[in-house]
Amino acid sequence: MYAHNNPEIDYFKIACANALMVKKNLQVPVTLVTDEGTLEWGKKALGEEFVNQCFEKIVLTKRIWSFENKRTYSDTSASQKTLQFYNCNHWEAFELSPYDETLFIDADYLIMSSALNNCWGSENNIMINHKIFTTGSDKEPYSKYIDDFGIRLYWATVIYFKKTELARFVFDTVKHIQENYGYYKQLYYFSNGMFRNDNAFSIAVHMLNGFTDSNTIIKELPITGLLMSWDTDDVYKVNGINDITVYAEKPIKSTYLLARLKNQDMHVMNKWAINRVSDRLIELYNE
């Protein structure tokens, strides 16, 4: 798991809450990759003992202050803010992971089931998903594309990998894409200016699958799809262990449908919403 705070969003606290959720549901140790400033803040705010309880290992990386990546964060449709999004070091996960088999999980992908335990012992070297479904829609899991005419979008939210040559190729390719992002942005024709690991991994998967839109070499995770709660949604209430009710925005702005999710992992993109319930999550999962 990665956590690099910015002036408004406490990714560290989200990572702590999610680490406890991982321990509860997957029963595996968690390693956190963070920077000195974020760790210092986290220890001050939450206590060193608690932080050490959440993570088996904490890996410190040097924060590159010259990396500028502005992202518009939403706290529902009613509020938006442009903040720094520090995500330039995800390709390092391959080297930094102390494990033979690793699940790379975004801090905001809340683990509320044991579904990802299906990954362990897989014969695949690396797995990443492109199918998603959303909290407020009754659509079946579907694929998105990085552009209307572009390649399939893979979500770097959850990645399973083994320390093998093929997995290393993927992470090395992502590093290369990130270093030459301007070129790949034009080549693969996507408009979003900000650096997104989703785009970089999608291109890497496309390249390593022999520049084809197939799953021949890099397979999907053994789950039906990633459940997405967009940043226009909000969390209504944490009802209990693995049980959350969210406000899912309908196609008409600022109108909502309530959805209750039980025993389903969920990518909560409204970071403020998770920050608002992170104390409750810590209280529940820290028992």
Next chain:
Amino acid sequence: MEERLQQALEFANFRQTLNNQLQKLKIRSEGMLLFAEAGGKFTISRELICFLDYLIREGHIDATLLDDNNSPIFIVDTSDFLKKITTRYFEVTNDYLQESREIKKQRHTKTILGIKEE
């Protein structure tokens, strides 16, 4: 707003919530029917259960099966594998049945979501 239209919109919201909850339950159940064995990924289906039963009846103690990714996976003990997947199949389908019945019998948006008045 006219009262009849208000009622219709409330009903539409109720139906939307109901369908959404049923859909989430369906996807969760489908996810739980994914089974990892010997490094492969298998969707537990009636077809897989019947095929394994056939293999066992034909005396195949072990077998190579193609998983969901069409990768060949060697199953060391077909009987044990069949037992594990049928157990999971019934656990998942029974929970699916109970929870979907619970949702379908609700008549209000709040009760579908288990929201209690505070």
